[in-house]
Amino acid sequence: MSLISFASASSSVFITPTVRSFTSRRSNYTVMSAVRSESPSTCPVLTKFQRDCATPKPFLRKVADAISDDMRAGLAVQGGGDLDMILTFVDALPSGKEEGLFYALDLGGTNFRVRSVELGGKEKRVVAAESEQLSIPHELMIGTSEQLFGFIASKLADFVAKEKPGQFPLEQGRKREIGFTFSFPVYQTSIDSGTLIKWTKGFHVSGMEGKNVVACLNEAMEAHGLDMRVSALVNDGVGTLAGARYWDEDVMVGVILGTGTNACYVEQKSAIPKLQNKSSSGTTVINTEWGGFSKILPRTIFDQEMDKESLNPGEHLYEKMISGMYLGEIVRRVLLQMCKTSDLFGQFVPVKLSSPFALRTEDLCKMQEDNTDDLMSVGSFLYNFLEVEANLKARRRVVEVCDTVVKRGGRLAGAGIVAILEKIENETKRMASGQRTVVAIDGALYEKYPQYRRYMQDSLVELLGHDLASHVVIKHTKDVSGLGAALLAATNSIY
Ligand code: BGC
Secondary structure, eight states: OOOOOOOEEEEESSSOOSOOHHEEEEEEEHOOOOGGOOOOOHHHHHHHHHHHOOOOOOHHHHHHHHHHHHHHHHHTTTSSSSSSSSEEEOOOOOOOOEEEEEEEESSSSSSSEEEEEEEEEEHOOEEEEEEEEEEEEEEHTTTTTTHHHHHHHHHHHHHHHTTOOOOSHHHTTEEEEEEEEOSSSSEEEETTTTOOOOOOOOOBBTTOOOOBHHHHHHHHHHHHHHOOEEEEEEEEHHHHHHHHHHHTTTTTEEEEEESSEEEEEEEGGOTTTSSSSSTEEEEEEEEGGGGGTTTTOOOOOHHHHHHSSSSSSSSSSSSSHHSHHHHHHHHHHHHHHHHHHHHHTTTTOGGGSSSSTTTHHHHHHHHHTTTTTTOOOHHHHHHHHHHHOOOOHHHHHHHHHHHHHHHHHHHHHHHHHHHHHHHHHHOOOOOTTTTEEEEEEHHHHHHOOOHHHHHHHHHHHHHHHHHHHEEEEEEEOTTTHHHHHHHHHHHHHOO
């Protein structure tokens, strides 16, 4: 996938990255090219799909309001709404003063990552960091918890074994402390324990739901003779918020737009009725688990069928519309239907189009990068991928489907961010008083798909209005969630 990266770049919502959206290119072409004068949408399946996926402003407003309602309901009582609104026990975000050596372990997708971070306090900040990324074999994603955590512990042991002898001497009786980023819905019972609510993103490890994930890791670490303990269990959204806050104290929201999606934010304790301690003051971080939102979404027959065949049917419906794991799959399903009923490629129905998840979101991005008049690289992608020689009309239709799915996803994600910003504003009035409010975003979908980013930012401004939006900064914070987890291990060190 081509990287259109602006790692650590920050931009106000008005400053969009220097990429051209497919939509604007297309309108240029309508003028320039006679071949393109025929509407690409004269295909009934595509026309209906586009209509069903539409997200005009009034509709997006309803989505943002419905997300807000579910946020409030989830803050009132556990299970009150679609959004879990999980209490994370992170009341103190990093200040910069953290010192010492801490580890971070990141499990949440097809890769897992282990790192060590040496923190040097306010002046020196991150003195040294080492990291290693490994992919999780697919059979472990659907195996047993012993297999999964055994694998993680063994890789962690390999990582620690690579440290030079005496490099990080441990004081007597002291264990190495880990921030464990576990990017699935977890009902947190303290900063260092929590039980898995359910798996998402294609994971389905048996017998783990309801189990304490930290206990699973601790057992496996012990079995591998590792002298380590988990000091903080954090979601990747919380890690992103914490890691970004370390460098910028105006960060109020951490969003993940990658394989899966989520958002975490700083909430006033007084606005959380379900908090046991009613007299609480100050703030705490809430993990919204917004992927679980399900109301009034523009779900087409293709979304419904994909959901039905997924490992978690009926769950995480918002995630299934806006995150990287699913966008390619939705497009594949639409294209297959277009082949069968609208002669997309003549009479030919490519075999590969019948294979679930064969088309990846990064393939859509690659096709949308093609700004040639005759969509040559779309043509060669389709040739290599589907063994079909697609004519220009077919190539244009394929790109239309990609754009429809990505536009809907980006705009719905924008509505979610608006719901959170408006909740923060409701409690604090910080934007109205001119205070800068930063949304830190990480994830490959956001990082690598310019059209998605553009659609998301456009909907954000449309809904928030220019006045409020002028105080919002969207910051791409690449890979800070591991740093955030290590920082939270430091903040919650037992030593
Ligand atoms: C999980 C979240 C996670 C998100 C991004 C979702 O599927 O439910 O906990 O933060 O993916 O990784």
